[in-house]
Amino acid sequence: MKKDKILLAHGSGGKMSHNLIREIFMKYFSNATLEAETDSAILEGRPGWLAFTTDSYVVSPLFFAGGDIGSLAVCGTINDLSVSGAQPVAISASFILEEGLPLEVLERIVRSMAAASVKAGVPVVTGDTKVVEHGKCDQVFINTAGVGWIKPEYRDISYGNKIRPGDKIILNGPVGDHGVTILAARESLDVSSDIRTDSAPLNALIRSVLEAGIDVHFMRDPTRGGLATVMCEIAGKNKLGIDLRENELPVKETVKNICEVFGYDPLYLANEGKVVMIVPENQAEKAIAVLRSHEDGKEACIIGDITHNHPGKVVMKTEIGGSRIVDMLAGEQLPRIC
Amino acid sequence: MKKDKILLAHGSGGKMSHNLIREIFMKYFSNATLEAETDSAILEGRPGWLAFTTDSYVVSPLFFAGGDIGSLAVCGTINDLSVSGAQPVAISASFILEEGLPLEVLERIVRSMAAASVKAGVPVVTGDTKVVEHGKCDQVFINTAGVGWIKPEYRDISYGNKIRPGDKIILNGPVGDHGVTILAARESLDVSSDIRTDSAPLNALIRSVLEAGIDVHFMRDPTRGGLATVMCEIAGKNKLGIDLRENELPVKETVKNICEVFGYDPLYLANEGKVVMIVPENQAEKAIAVLRSHEDGKEACIIGDITHNHPGKVVMKTEIGGSRIVDMLAGEQLPRIC
Numbered sequence: 001m002k003k004d005k006i007l008l009a010h011g012s013g014g015k016m017s018h019n020l021i022r023e024i025f026m027k028y029f030s031n032a033t034l035e036a037e038t039d040s041a042i043l044e045g046r047p048g049w050l051a052f053t054t055d056s057y058v059v060s061p062l063f064f065a066g067g068d069i070g071s072l073a074v075c076g077t078i079n080d081l082s083v084s085g086a087q088p089v090a091i092s093a094s095f096i097l098e099e100g101l102p103l104e105v106l107e108r109i110v111r112s113m114a115a116a117s118v119k120a121g122v123p124v125v126t127g128d129t130k131v132v133e134h135g136k137c138d139q140v141f142i143n144t145a146g147v148g149w150i151k152p153e154y155r156d157i158s159y160g161n162k163i164r165p166g167d168k169i170i171l172n173g174p175v176g177d178h179g180v181t182i183l184a185a186r187e188s189l190d191v192s193s194d195i196r197t198d199s200a201p202l203n204a205l206i207r208s209v210l211e212a213g214i215d216v217h218f219m220r221d222p223t224r225g226g227l228a229t230v231m232c233e234i235a236g237k238n239k240l241g242i243d244l245r246e247n248e249l250p251v252k253e254t255v256k257n258i259c260e261v262f263g264y265d266p267l268y269l270a271n272e273g274k275v276v277m278i279v280p281e282n283q284a285e286k287a288i289a290v291l292r293s294h295e296d297g298k299e300a301c302i303i304g305d306i307t308h309n310h311p312g313k314v315v316m317k318t319e320i321g322g323s324r325i326v327d328m329l330a331g332e333q334l335p336r337i338c
Numbered sequence: 339m340k341k342d343k344i345l346l347a348h349g350s351g352g353k354m355s356h357n358l359i360r361e362i363f364m365k366y367f368s369n370a371t372l373e374a375e376t377d378s379a380i381l382e383g384r385p386g387w388l389a390f391t392t393d394s395y396v397v398s399p400l401f402f403a404g405g406d407i408g409s410l411a412v413c414g415t416i417n418d419l420s421v422s423g424a425q426p427v428a429i430s431a432s433f434i435l436e437e438g439l440p441l442e443v444l445e446r447i448v449r450s451m452a453a454a455s456v457k458a459g460v461p462v463v464t465g466d467t468k469v470v471e472h473g474k475c476d477q478v479f480i481n482t483a484g485v486g487w488i489k490p491e492y493r494d495i496s497y498g499n500k501i502r503p504g505d506k507i508i509l510n511g512p513v514g515d516h517g518v519t520i521l522a523a524r525e526s527l528d529v530s531s532d533i534r535t536d537s538a539p540l541n542a543l544i545r546s547v548l549e550a551g552i553d554v555h556f557m558r559d560p561t562r563g564g565l566a567t568v569m570c571e572i573a574g575k576n577k578l579g580i581d582l583r584e585n586e587l588p589v590k591e592t593v594k595n596i597c598e599v600f601g602y603d604p605l606y607l608a609n610e611g612k613v614v615m616i617v618p619e620n621q622a623e624k625a626i627a628v629l630r631s632h633e634d635g636k637e638a639c640i641i642g643d644i645t646h647n648h649p650g651k652v653v654m655k656t657e658i659g660g661s662r663i664v665d666m667l668a669g670e671q672l673p674r675i676c
Contacts, residue, residue: 007670013562014606014667037575038496039558040391040422045384045487053378054430054483055466058475084378092392094481096434128393132674136476137396141468143432145392145483149383158376220377224351237375268352329352332345336470 006101011131020129024107025093028114029124033090041125043090049150051086051158053077056143060336062109064185066196069142070109072272072338074116074124075201076223077144082203083219083275085157085210086148088120094128096141109140120201122146154210160238162217167306168284169242170277172205172291173198173299174250175227179269180258182337195254198273198296205294206275214287218278223338225329226268230276231304231314232328242314244304244326267316268329270337278306344439349469358467362445363431366452367462371428379463381428387488389424389496391415394481398674400447402523404534407480408447410610410676412454412462413539414561415482420541421557421613423495423548424486426458432466434479447478458539460484492548498576500555505644506622507580508615510543510629511536511637512588513565517607518596520675533592536611536634543632544613552625556616561676563667564606568614569642569652570666580652582642582664605654606667608675616644 009016026035033041057073074091081088093113097106117124156162177198184191202221210216222230227249235242251266259266273296279287284302291297309315314326347354364373371379395411412429419426431451435444455462494500515536522529540559548554560568565587573580589604597604611634617625622640629635647653652664 008673009668009670011562011673012667012670013564013608014567014669016669017563018666036497038422039418040389040424040484040486040496042422042488042493042496043388043390045386045388047385048383050381050383050388050485051378052381052428052430052483052485053464054432054481056432056434056468056481058434058468058470080377084376084380086378090390092390092483094392094394094483096394096396096479126391130394130396130479130674130676132396132476135473137479138470138474141434141475141479143392143394143481143483145390145430145432145481146378147388147390147485148378150380155380158378158380159374224349225355226351229352270351328356329350330347331352331354332347332350335346335349336468338468 004103006097006099006103006131008099008131011129017129024110025127028110031123033125041090046149048152049155051081051084051148051150053080054143054145056141057338058141058336059338060138061185062139064197065181067199068109068112069140070113071116072199073142073144074113075199075272076338077146078120078122078201078203079221081146081148082206083221084150085154086150087207088122088146088148088203090123090125091144091146092126093124094143096137097129097131098137098139099131099134101139116201120203157216157219160218160234163238163240163278163306165240165306165308166281167217167278168281168302169304170279170284170287170300171303172275172297174252175271175274176251176255176266176269178272179334179337180255183334191254194252198271200273200296202273202275202296205296208294209287209290212290214279214283216277216279220276222271222274222276224270226270228267228326229328231326235312235314239311241307241310242304243307244316246316246319248301248303250299250301264333268333342441344435344437344469346437346469349467362448363465366448369461371463379428384487386490387493389419389422389486389488391418392481392483394479395676396479396674397676398476399523400477402535403519405537406447406450407478408451409454410537411480411482412451413537413610414676415484416458416460416539416541417559419484419486420544421559422488423492424488425545426460426484426486426541428461428463429482429484430464431462432481434475435469436475436477437469437472439477454539458541495554495557498556498572501576501578501616501644503578503644503646504619505555505616506619506640507642508617508622508625508638509641510613510635512590513609513612514589514593514604514607516610517672517675518593521672529592532590536609538611538634540611540613540634543634546632547625547628550628552617552621554615554617558614560609560612560614562608564608566605566664567666569664573650573652577649579645579648580642581645582654584654584657586639586641588637588639602671606671
């Protein structure tokens with residue numbers, strides 16, 4: 001086996017692990033906390049509230065239009081912290097590598113992670129690498145965990161207990177782009193260039209809305225399970241009804257068309273750069289104005305309301321004037337989307 | 339495929355994911371933070387210093403004498419926080435599951451994680467589950483990340499800048515048990531019952547030493563790469579020499595014998611319940627007394643010294659009176675030990 005591939009010894013904890021850390025991870029993720037090479041990263045504490053989250057990424061293929069497993073892993077964890085009302089401060093990166101993986105593939109992924117980390121202003125401060133025998137994993141799996149600080153006034157956003165009937169449901173742009181991008185990459189579809197993952201760090205966007213004084217009642221990122229699943233979670237947990245309006249729901253034409261051909265519903269497709277915000281009715285327009293001033297919120301719009309009616313249920317008013325119950329994703333649509 | 343196996347839909351983020359969370363993860367990892375089902379776990383902040391760490395676990399086989407991948411994943415991250423001088427407060431658990439994995443295997447692992455978490459007093463507060471197609475991973479991989487608080491007076495322990503010539507190197511018990519346990523499980527060796535993993539949460543043990551007022555200059559857990567690699571890291575980073583004494587180094591007879599047969603050196607074998615402590619000479623005996631009062635420190639002893647001589651090098655004084663340079667693990671001994 002050539003030297004330019006991952007060997008089991010890269011996961012030994014010995015010399016080759018140290019070389020890999022120096023030549024790839026330290027090279028791209030350079031920051032003082034990581035370079036201290038302490039057993040745990042050491043960060044400044046703060047009074048108030050600490051948000052802590054984790055996600056593993058197993059997306060297939062590793063590279064797709066507009067992103068890759070690396071940028072996804074960085075943005076996903078930053079977004080999980082951000083929708084909790086936290087300002088993300090640091091993330092970890094833990095790799096499970098398949099023996100034989102070309103080092104250049106790993107380097108390309110790490111470079112992309114570093115770029116996403118710089119863009120978001122959230123450093124990778126600690127990590128781990130394991131190597132398994134050829135055939136025992138699928139090239140690369142990445143786990144990122146993250147920590148962030150929540151100001152006391154934003155602490156309740158996570159719990160959903162502020163949601164009230166009459167609140168407006170806002171989305172920062174069209175749904176389904178990420179799901180269709182992965183589908184297109186797998187099926188080698190020759191789709192138009194507007195289909196690329198929406199994967200993006202949303203910390204700055206969300207922070208702008210909070211700092212504008214919008215009393216955000218709840219936020220969540222509609223990733224796996226799509227918008228439908230998030231809506232059902234909110235309705236179910238809070239015993240409130242949700243009305244969505246199909247004609248207000250932003251979906252790109254290309255996404256609609258591909259969904260029709262393959263029999264998917266964009267409502268269930270994963271997104272990686274979207275946030276659902278629930279805000280008081282009288283602040284909805286202001287929230288949309290703030291969102292639209294950002295690159296990742298240009299197409300922000302109101303997609304529905306919280307209602308007293310049909311508690312626990314999500315109802316979609318269809319374009320042709322009817323209505324249907326929206327349920328959580330049953331079964332599996334597109335495995336390994338993230 | 340039967341219902342009692344992991345399906346791709348368990349990783350969809352939809353209904354089956356929710357069922358899996360409720361029926362397995364919530365059942366065993368029950369605590370208020372997790373049960374809030376927020377996007378990130380929300381913990382109380384503190385001024386001072388925050389330790390943050392991560393590790394992925396890919397050990398094969400999943401179950402072995404005295405432990406399994408689950409207890410290893412919980413203890414490993416708790417120990418990484420503890421050797422940083424932190425009091426661990428919470429960990430995450432992120433699973434990558436192979437389609438077709440029997441649910442009872444997952445449940446057994448989660449039960450073991452929960453038991454280790456209760457034993458250590460460190461709850462699992464957030465998590466994630468991904469499922470990959472059959473053949474795309476090896477049953478179960480687990481990532482745990484963790485956070486803990488470091489008192490200001492313990493902050494420098496991590497950096498190694500307190501280490502001085504004359505300091506004593508203490509180990510809390512015999513090396514190589516974990517490595518030999520995994521080897522025995524793989525080779526189906528019929529070894530004596532004293533060979534079991536040393537995997538244990540060391541937070542209480544380490545805390546006792548710190549709270550006894552011992553001015554610990556540095557700590558590290560000699561896991562992958564073994565004691566030799568940790569010693570080389572310390573010597574290399576701090577430009578100090580290390581003298582080890584072979585006749586002081588605790589190694590069980592069975593471990594020695596198996597190492598001889600298979601050609602391994604116990605110095606390079608992984609440990610999962612060991613801590614190396616570097617303490618001032620005049621506090622070494624007191625530190626040992628505190629360690630010995632604990633179940634996981636009964637065989638604590640001094641194994642060597644920090645020296646002005648041979649800076650950057652680790653020298654082993656052999657039992658027959660000679661000396662040899664100890665180098666970092668080169669290549670790979672036993673892959674997938676953790």
